[in-house]
Amino acid sequence: MKKEHKLYLASPLCFYPNGYTLWHGYRKLAEYYGFTVTMPNDNKLVEEGESVSREEMSRRIFKNCLWGLDKVDGIIVNLETYRGSEPDGGSIYKLGMAYGQGARCYGFTRDKRSVGVKYQAARYNSDARSADDVNGNRLGHHQLPFSVNVVGAAKIIEGSFENCLKVYMADLEEESKNKAKRGFCVRKDGLGVTLTDKKRPVVYVATSNRDNPDAAEKHEEIRKIFDRYGFDAIFPTDDAVGVENIVTDDIYEEAYNLFDRYTQHVRNCDIILLDLNNYRGGYEPSSDVSFEAGYGYSLGKKLYGYMDDISPMTSRIPNTPTEIDTRDFNGMNVENFEGPLNLMFGASVKLMDDGFEEIARKMAQDLKV
Numbered sequence: 001m002k003k004e005h006k007l008y009l010a011s012p013l014c015f016y017p018n019g020y021t022l023w024h025g026y027r028k029l030a031e032y033y034g035f036t037v038t039m040p041n042d043n044k045l046v047e048e049g050e051s052v053s054r055e056e057m058s059r060r061i062f063k064n065c066l067w068g069l070d071k072v073d074g075i076i077v078n079l080e081t082y083r084g085s086e087p088d089g090g091s092i093y094k095l096g097m098a099y100g101q102g103a104r105c106y107g108f109t110r111d112k113r114s115v116g117v118k119y120q121a122a123r124y125n126s127d128a129r130s131a132d133d134v135n136g137n138r139l140g141h142h143q144l145p146f147s148v149n150v151v152g153a154a155k156i157i158e159g160s161f162e163n164c165l166k167v168y169m170a171d172l173e174e175e176s177k178n179k180a181k182r183g184f185c186v187r188k189d190g191l192g193v194t195l196t197d198k199k200r201p202v203v204y205v206a207t208s209n210r211d212n213p214d215a216a217e218k219h220e221e222i223r224k225i226f227d228r229y230g231f232d233a234i235f236p237t238d239d240a241v242g243v244e245n246i247v248t249d250d251i252y253e254e255a256y257n258l259f260d261r262y263t264q265h266v267r268n269c270d271i272i273l274l275d276l277n278n279y280r281g282g283y284e285p286s287s288d289v290s291f292e293a294g295y296g297y298s299l300g301k302k303l304y305g306y307m308d309d310i311s312p313m314t315s316r317i318p319n320t321p322t323e324i325d326t327r328d329f330n331g332m333n334v335e336n337f338e339g340p341l342n343l344m345f346g347a348s349v350k351l352m353d354d355g356f357e358e359i360a361r362k363m364a365q366d367l368k369v
Helices: 017-031 054-069 088-099 150-151 162-180 216-226 251-268 285-298 358-368
Strands: 004-009 037-038 075-076 106-108 157-158 201-206 232-234 271-273 302-306 349-351
Touching: 004 088, 017 037, 017 162, 037 054, 054 088, 075 088, 075 162, 075 271, 075 358, 088 106, 088 150, 088 285, 106 162, 150 251, 150 285, 157 162, 162 349, 201 216, 201 251, 216 232, 216 358, 251 285, 271 358, 285 302, 302 358, 349 358
Parallel strands: 004 037, 004 075, 075 106, 106 157, 201 232, 201 271, 271 302, 302 349
Antiparallel strands: none
16 A cells, blocks of 8 residues: 555454454455554453443443544445344444445455345245245345445455455555546545424434335334424435435446435434344344444434344343353354443444334433424
8 A cells, every 4th residue: 555544344253253363364464465454352441450341341342443433444344144134233333434434335245146045034925026034024125235225335345355355455546546647536425414494303213124015104103203202203215305216227226326315314314213123034133224323323413223122132142151251053252241232232322122102202301302
Protein backbone atom coordinates (compact mmCIF):
# COMPACT_ATOMS: atom_id res chain seq x y z
CA MET A 1 0.00 0.00 0.00
CA LYS A 2 1.21 3.50 -0.81
CA LYS A 3 -0.26 5.01 2.34
CA GLU A 4 -1.80 3.84 5.59
CA HIS A 5 -5.08 2.13 4.82
CA LYS A 6 -7.14 1.03 7.82
CA LEU A 7 -8.92 -2.28 7.33
CA TYR A 8 -11.31 -3.89 9.82
CA LEU A 9 -11.84 -7.66 9.88
CA ALA A 10 -15.32 -8.78 11.01
CA SER A 11 -15.84 -12.46 11.70
CA PRO A 12 -17.24 -14.85 14.32
CA LEU A 13 -13.97 -16.82 14.18
CA CYS A 14 -13.30 -15.93 17.82
CA PHE A 15 -16.11 -18.38 18.68
CA TYR A 16 -14.71 -21.24 16.55
CA PRO A 17 -12.50 -23.99 18.01
CA ASN A 18 -8.95 -22.71 17.34
CA GLY A 19 -10.52 -19.79 15.51
CA TYR A 20 -8.13 -17.18 16.86
CA THR A 21 -5.25 -18.92 15.07
CA LEU A 22 -7.02 -18.57 11.72
CA TRP A 23 -8.17 -15.04 12.48
CA HIS A 24 -4.66 -13.86 13.30
CA GLY A 25 -3.53 -15.55 10.09
CA TYR A 26 -5.90 -13.25 8.21
CA ARG A 27 -4.39 -10.29 10.01
CA LYS A 28 -0.82 -11.26 9.20
CA LEU A 29 -1.70 -11.70 5.53
CA ALA A 30 -3.34 -8.27 5.33
CA GLU A 31 -0.44 -6.66 7.17
CA TYR A 32 1.99 -8.39 4.79
CA TYR A 33 0.30 -6.52 1.95
CA GLY A 34 0.66 -3.22 3.81
CA PHE A 35 -2.72 -2.71 5.47
CA THR A 36 -3.19 -1.35 8.97
CA VAL A 37 -5.53 -3.95 10.50
CA THR A 38 -7.91 -3.56 13.43
CA MET A 39 -9.88 -6.33 15.15
CA PRO A 40 -12.34 -6.42 18.08
CA ASN A 41 -9.83 -7.84 20.56
CA ASP A 42 -6.95 -5.45 19.88
CA ASN A 43 -7.02 -3.45 23.11
CA LYS A 44 -6.57 -4.73 26.63
CA LEU A 45 -9.97 -5.29 28.23
CA VAL A 46 -9.13 -6.08 31.86
CA GLU A 47 -6.30 -4.80 34.02
CA GLU A 48 -4.32 -7.29 36.07
CA GLY A 49 -6.27 -8.21 39.20
CA GLU A 50 -9.39 -6.38 38.00
CA SER A 51 -12.77 -8.10 38.27
CA VAL A 52 -15.59 -7.00 35.98
CA SER A 53 -19.15 -8.22 35.41
CA ARG A 54 -20.17 -9.93 32.17
CA GLU A 55 -22.31 -6.91 31.30
CA GLU A 56 -19.35 -4.57 31.80
CA MET A 57 -17.12 -6.86 29.72
CA SER A 58 -19.61 -6.72 26.83
CA ARG A 59 -19.59 -2.90 27.02
CA ARG A 60 -15.79 -2.85 26.87
CA ILE A 61 -15.67 -5.19 23.89
CA PHE A 62 -18.32 -3.08 22.13
CA LYS A 63 -16.24 0.04 22.84
CA ASN A 64 -13.22 -1.73 21.40
CA CYS A 65 -15.20 -2.51 18.25
CA LEU A 66 -16.12 1.17 17.95
CA TRP A 67 -12.44 2.05 18.28
CA GLY A 68 -11.53 -0.43 15.56
CA LEU A 69 -14.18 0.89 13.18
CA ASP A 70 -13.45 4.57 13.80
CA LYS A 71 -12.36 6.28 10.56
CA VAL A 72 -11.94 2.87 8.93
CA ASP A 73 -11.19 2.84 5.19
CA GLY A 74 -12.63 -0.61 4.57
CA ILE A 75 -14.12 -3.72 6.09
CA ILE A 76 -13.93 -7.38 5.08
CA VAL A 77 -16.75 -9.48 6.53
CA ASN A 78 -16.95 -13.24 6.91
CA LEU A 79 -20.35 -14.14 5.37
CA GLU A 80 -20.34 -17.86 6.17
CA THR A 81 -23.57 -19.12 7.71
CA TYR A 82 -23.58 -19.21 11.50
CA ARG A 83 -25.95 -21.15 13.78
CA GLY A 84 -28.49 -21.48 10.99
CA SER A 85 -28.88 -20.06 7.49
CA GLU A 86 -27.79 -16.47 8.27
CA PRO A 87 -24.29 -15.03 8.72
CA ASP A 88 -23.22 -13.92 12.21
CA GLY A 89 -25.50 -11.03 13.23
CA GLY A 90 -22.71 -9.19 15.02
CA SER A 91 -20.56 -9.16 11.88
CA ILE A 92 -23.46 -7.85 9.78
CA TYR A 93 -24.08 -5.15 12.43
CA LYS A 94 -20.46 -4.03 11.89
CA LEU A 95 -20.97 -4.09 8.13
CA GLY A 96 -23.82 -1.62 8.66
CA MET A 97 -21.63 0.59 10.84
CA ALA A 98 -18.81 0.60 8.30
CA TYR A 99 -21.21 1.40 5.47
CA GLY A 100 -22.58 4.29 7.53
CA GLN A 101 -19.06 5.72 7.77
CA GLY A 102 -18.53 5.53 4.01
CA ALA A 103 -16.05 2.65 4.18
CA ARG A 104 -15.45 0.18 1.35
CA CYS A 105 -17.41 -2.95 2.19
CA TYR A 106 -16.38 -6.44 1.08
CA GLY A 107 -17.45 -9.93 2.11
CA PHE A 108 -16.33 -13.47 1.39
CA THR A 109 -18.11 -16.81 1.35
CA ARG A 110 -17.41 -20.32 0.15
CA ASP A 111 -20.98 -20.60 -1.10
CA LYS A 112 -22.46 -17.86 -3.29
CA ARG A 113 -25.37 -19.95 -4.47
CA SER A 114 -28.82 -18.43 -4.13
CA VAL A 115 -30.61 -18.47 -0.78
CA GLY A 116 -33.35 -20.65 -2.27
CA VAL A 117 -30.78 -23.34 -3.03
CA LYS A 118 -28.67 -23.02 0.12
CA TYR A 119 -31.63 -22.96 2.50
CA GLN A 120 -32.57 -26.63 2.49
CA ALA A 121 -35.81 -26.17 4.41
CA ALA A 122 -37.26 -23.92 1.68
CA ARG A 123 -40.75 -24.87 0.49
CA TYR A 124 -41.43 -23.61 -3.03
CA ASN A 125 -44.92 -22.44 -3.87
CA SER A 126 -46.95 -23.78 -6.79
CA ASP A 127 -45.70 -21.13 -9.24
CA ALA A 128 -42.07 -21.99 -8.33
CA ARG A 129 -41.34 -18.25 -8.27
CA SER A 130 -41.54 -17.87 -4.51
CA ALA A 131 -40.69 -19.98 -1.49
CA ASP A 132 -41.40 -20.01 2.25
CA ASP A 133 -39.12 -20.83 5.16
CA VAL A 134 -39.69 -23.39 7.89
CA ASN A 135 -41.93 -20.95 9.80
CA GLY A 136 -44.11 -20.14 6.79
CA ASN A 137 -42.56 -16.72 6.16
CA ARG A 138 -41.71 -15.73 2.61
CA LEU A 139 -38.13 -16.46 1.63
CA GLY A 140 -37.62 -13.00 0.21
CA HIS A 141 -35.47 -12.57 -2.90
CA HIS A 142 -34.49 -16.23 -2.86
CA GLN A 143 -32.49 -15.84 -6.07
CA LEU A 144 -29.91 -13.67 -4.29
CA PRO A 145 -26.99 -15.22 -2.36
CA PHE A 146 -27.66 -13.07 0.75
CA SER A 147 -30.14 -10.55 2.06
CA VAL A 148 -30.87 -7.33 0.18
CA ASN A 149 -28.86 -5.15 2.57
CA VAL A 150 -25.79 -7.40 2.47
CA VAL A 151 -25.89 -7.55 -1.33
CA GLY A 152 -26.49 -3.79 -1.52
CA ALA A 153 -23.70 -2.76 0.84
CA ALA A 154 -20.90 -5.22 0.08
CA LYS A 155 -18.93 -6.57 -2.85
CA ILE A 156 -19.23 -10.32 -2.28
CA ILE A 157 -16.40 -12.62 -3.33
CA GLU A 158 -16.82 -16.38 -3.56
CA GLY A 159 -13.73 -17.97 -2.08
CA SER A 160 -11.40 -17.47 0.85
CA PHE A 161 -10.37 -14.41 2.82
CA GLU A 162 -7.23 -14.24 0.70
CA ASN A 163 -9.28 -14.25 -2.51
CA CYS A 164 -11.36 -11.37 -1.14
CA LEU A 165 -8.31 -9.43 0.01
CA LYS A 166 -6.73 -9.66 -3.45
CA VAL A 167 -9.90 -8.41 -5.15
CA TYR A 168 -9.99 -5.56 -2.62
CA MET A 169 -6.40 -4.62 -3.47
CA ALA A 170 -7.06 -4.81 -7.22
CA ASP A 171 -10.05 -2.49 -6.82
CA LEU A 172 -7.93 0.00 -4.87
CA GLU A 173 -5.38 -0.02 -7.66
CA GLU A 174 -8.08 0.64 -10.26
CA GLU A 175 -9.55 3.39 -8.11
CA SER A 176 -6.14 5.07 -7.92
CA LYS A 177 -5.76 4.89 -11.69
CA ASN A 178 -9.22 6.37 -12.22
CA LYS A 179 -8.43 9.16 -9.79
CA ALA A 180 -5.25 9.98 -11.66
CA LYS A 181 -7.12 10.15 -14.96
CA ARG A 182 -10.22 12.00 -13.86
CA GLY A 183 -9.28 13.80 -10.68
CA PHE A 184 -12.01 12.08 -8.69
CA CYS A 185 -13.37 8.69 -7.69
CA VAL A 186 -16.98 7.82 -8.35
CA ARG A 187 -18.77 6.64 -5.21
CA LYS A 188 -22.50 6.30 -4.63
CA ASP A 189 -23.52 8.34 -1.61
CA GLY A 190 -26.86 8.34 0.16
CA LEU A 191 -29.43 11.03 -0.38
CA GLY A 192 -29.21 12.33 3.17
CA VAL A 193 -32.44 13.01 5.04
CA THR A 194 -35.34 13.41 2.61
CA LEU A 195 -38.24 13.35 5.09
CA THR A 196 -38.02 17.02 6.01
CA ASP A 197 -41.53 17.85 7.20
CA LYS A 198 -41.51 15.75 10.38
CA LYS A 199 -43.83 16.99 13.10
CA ARG A 200 -43.47 13.95 15.39
CA PRO A 201 -40.69 11.44 16.10
CA VAL A 202 -40.36 8.90 13.27
CA VAL A 203 -39.89 5.23 14.15
CA TYR A 204 -38.56 2.87 11.50
CA VAL A 205 -39.94 -0.57 12.39
CA ALA A 206 -37.32 -2.88 10.88
CA THR A 207 -39.32 -6.08 10.49
CA SER A 208 -37.95 -9.44 9.40
CA ASN A 209 -41.25 -10.48 7.75
CA ARG A 210 -41.02 -7.62 5.22
CA ASP A 211 -41.23 -10.00 2.25
CA ASN A 212 -44.46 -11.71 3.26
CA PRO A 213 -47.44 -11.05 0.95
CA ASP A 214 -49.48 -9.69 3.89
CA ALA A 215 -46.63 -7.63 5.40
CA ALA A 216 -47.97 -4.22 4.39
CA GLU A 217 -51.40 -5.06 5.80
CA LYS A 218 -49.94 -6.13 9.14
CA HIS A 219 -47.74 -3.06 9.23
CA GLU A 220 -50.82 -0.85 9.08
CA GLU A 221 -52.06 -2.30 12.38
CA ILE A 222 -48.72 -1.57 14.02
CA ARG A 223 -48.70 1.93 12.52
CA LYS A 224 -52.02 2.70 14.23
CA ILE A 225 -50.58 1.66 17.60
CA PHE A 226 -47.59 3.98 17.31
CA ASP A 227 -49.82 6.79 16.10
CA ARG A 228 -51.78 6.61 19.38
CA TYR A 229 -48.55 7.12 21.31
CA GLY A 230 -47.35 10.11 19.33
CA PHE A 231 -45.06 8.48 16.76
CA ASP A 232 -45.07 8.30 12.98
CA ALA A 233 -44.09 4.75 12.02
CA ILE A 234 -42.48 3.78 8.71
CA PHE A 235 -41.81 0.25 7.48
CA PRO A 236 -39.64 -1.56 4.91
CA THR A 237 -42.71 -1.98 2.69
CA ASP A 238 -43.33 1.81 2.58
CA ASP A 239 -42.04 3.97 -0.23
CA ALA A 240 -39.10 6.18 0.76
CA VAL A 241 -39.10 9.88 -0.10
CA GLY A 242 -36.53 10.49 -2.82
CA VAL A 243 -36.17 6.86 -3.91
CA GLU A 244 -37.82 5.94 -7.19
CA ASN A 245 -39.35 2.47 -7.31
CA ILE A 246 -37.89 0.50 -10.21
CA VAL A 247 -39.76 -2.28 -12.01
CA THR A 248 -37.21 -4.71 -13.42
CA ASP A 249 -36.53 -8.39 -14.10
CA ASP A 250 -32.89 -7.96 -13.03
CA ILE A 251 -32.67 -9.38 -9.49
CA TYR A 252 -29.61 -7.29 -8.58
CA GLU A 253 -31.10 -4.06 -9.88
CA GLU A 254 -34.24 -4.82 -7.88
CA ALA A 255 -32.17 -5.63 -4.78
CA TYR A 256 -30.21 -2.39 -4.99
CA ASN A 257 -33.42 -0.43 -5.41
CA LEU A 258 -34.77 -2.01 -2.23
CA PHE A 259 -31.45 -1.38 -0.51
CA ASP A 260 -31.80 2.31 -1.38
CA ARG A 261 -35.30 2.28 0.12
CA TYR A 262 -34.30 0.56 3.37
CA THR A 263 -31.23 2.74 3.94
CA GLN A 264 -33.25 5.86 3.18
CA HIS A 265 -35.75 4.85 5.86
CA VAL A 266 -32.84 4.56 8.32
CA ARG A 267 -31.55 8.02 7.40
CA ASN A 268 -35.04 9.54 7.66
CA CYS A 269 -36.04 8.11 11.04
CA ASP A 270 -35.23 9.17 14.60
CA ILE A 271 -35.66 5.75 16.22
CA ILE A 272 -35.29 2.20 14.91
CA LEU A 273 -37.31 -0.69 16.33
CA LEU A 274 -35.59 -3.94 15.37
CA ASP A 275 -37.12 -7.39 15.01
CA LEU A 276 -34.27 -9.47 16.47
CA ASN A 277 -36.06 -12.80 16.70
CA ASN A 278 -34.46 -15.99 15.39
CA TYR A 279 -34.65 -16.04 11.61
CA ARG A 280 -35.27 -18.95 9.23
CA GLY A 281 -35.01 -21.62 11.87
CA GLY A 282 -31.56 -20.61 13.11
CA TYR A 283 -30.33 -18.59 16.11
CA GLU A 284 -29.30 -15.36 14.34
CA PRO A 285 -31.54 -12.38 13.48
CA SER A 286 -32.34 -11.36 9.91
CA SER A 287 -29.26 -9.99 8.12
CA ASP A 288 -31.34 -7.09 6.78
CA VAL A 289 -32.28 -6.13 10.33
CA SER A 290 -28.74 -6.64 11.69
CA PHE A 291 -27.36 -4.35 8.99
CA GLU A 292 -29.96 -1.67 9.72
CA ALA A 293 -29.05 -1.83 13.41
CA GLY A 294 -25.38 -1.14 12.72
CA TYR A 295 -26.11 1.47 10.06
CA GLY A 296 -28.57 3.22 12.38
CA TYR A 297 -26.09 3.21 15.26
CA SER A 298 -23.43 4.81 13.04
CA LEU A 299 -25.89 7.60 12.23
CA GLY A 300 -26.77 8.21 15.88
CA LYS A 301 -30.30 6.74 15.84
CA LYS A 302 -31.89 5.44 19.05
CA LEU A 303 -32.13 1.64 18.89
CA TYR A 304 -34.87 -0.53 20.39
CA GLY A 305 -35.42 -4.20 19.73
CA TYR A 306 -38.03 -6.86 20.34
CA MET A 307 -37.75 -10.62 20.76
CA ASP A 308 -40.07 -13.36 21.91
CA ASP A 309 -37.37 -14.58 24.30
CA ILE A 310 -34.77 -12.27 25.84
CA SER A 311 -33.21 -14.83 28.17
CA PRO A 312 -29.40 -15.25 27.97
CA MET A 313 -27.87 -16.99 24.96
CA THR A 314 -26.74 -19.86 27.13
CA SER A 315 -30.43 -20.52 27.85
CA ARG A 316 -31.71 -19.92 24.31
CA ILE A 317 -29.11 -21.92 22.38
CA PRO A 318 -28.57 -25.65 23.07
CA ASN A 319 -25.06 -26.05 24.42
CA THR A 320 -22.67 -28.24 26.36
CA PRO A 321 -20.60 -26.75 29.20
CA THR A 322 -16.83 -27.29 29.16
CA GLU A 323 -14.27 -26.45 31.82
CA ILE A 324 -13.85 -22.89 30.51
CA ASP A 325 -16.95 -22.05 28.42
CA THR A 326 -20.00 -23.49 26.68
CA ARG A 327 -20.15 -24.92 23.12
CA ASP A 328 -23.12 -25.20 20.78
CA PHE A 329 -24.04 -28.12 18.49
CA ASN A 330 -21.35 -27.02 15.98
CA GLY A 331 -18.65 -26.60 18.60
CA MET A 332 -18.92 -22.80 18.57
CA ASN A 333 -18.55 -20.87 21.79
CA VAL A 334 -21.89 -19.55 23.08
CA GLU A 335 -21.21 -16.03 24.35
CA ASN A 336 -22.09 -15.60 28.00
CA PHE A 337 -22.62 -11.88 28.57
CA GLU A 338 -26.09 -12.45 30.06
CA GLY A 339 -27.78 -11.13 26.91
CA PRO A 340 -29.89 -12.96 24.33
CA LEU A 341 -27.75 -11.93 21.33
CA ASN A 342 -24.27 -11.03 20.21
CA LEU A 343 -22.88 -8.23 22.38
CA MET A 344 -23.05 -5.74 19.48
CA PHE A 345 -26.80 -5.72 20.03
CA GLY A 346 -26.69 -6.12 23.80
CA ALA A 347 -24.46 -3.06 24.24
CA SER A 348 -26.43 -0.74 21.94
CA VAL A 349 -30.07 -1.86 21.76
CA LYS A 350 -32.76 -1.65 24.44
CA LEU A 351 -34.39 -5.08 24.18
CA MET A 352 -37.99 -5.91 25.10
CA ASP A 353 -40.17 -9.01 24.94
CA ASP A 354 -43.50 -7.13 24.91
CA GLY A 355 -46.22 -6.67 22.31
CA PHE A 356 -46.27 -3.56 20.14
CA GLU A 357 -48.76 -1.74 22.39
CA GLU A 358 -46.47 -2.03 25.41
CA ILE A 359 -43.37 -1.31 23.35
CA ALA A 360 -44.91 1.92 22.02
CA ARG A 361 -45.94 2.92 25.54
CA LYS A 362 -42.44 2.33 26.94
CA MET A 363 -40.79 4.17 24.07
CA ALA A 364 -43.11 7.16 24.56
CA GLN A 365 -42.28 7.14 28.27
CA ASP A 366 -38.50 6.91 27.61
CA LEU A 367 -38.51 9.66 25.03
CA LYS A 368 -41.17 11.80 26.73
CA VAL A 369 -43.31 11.91 23.60
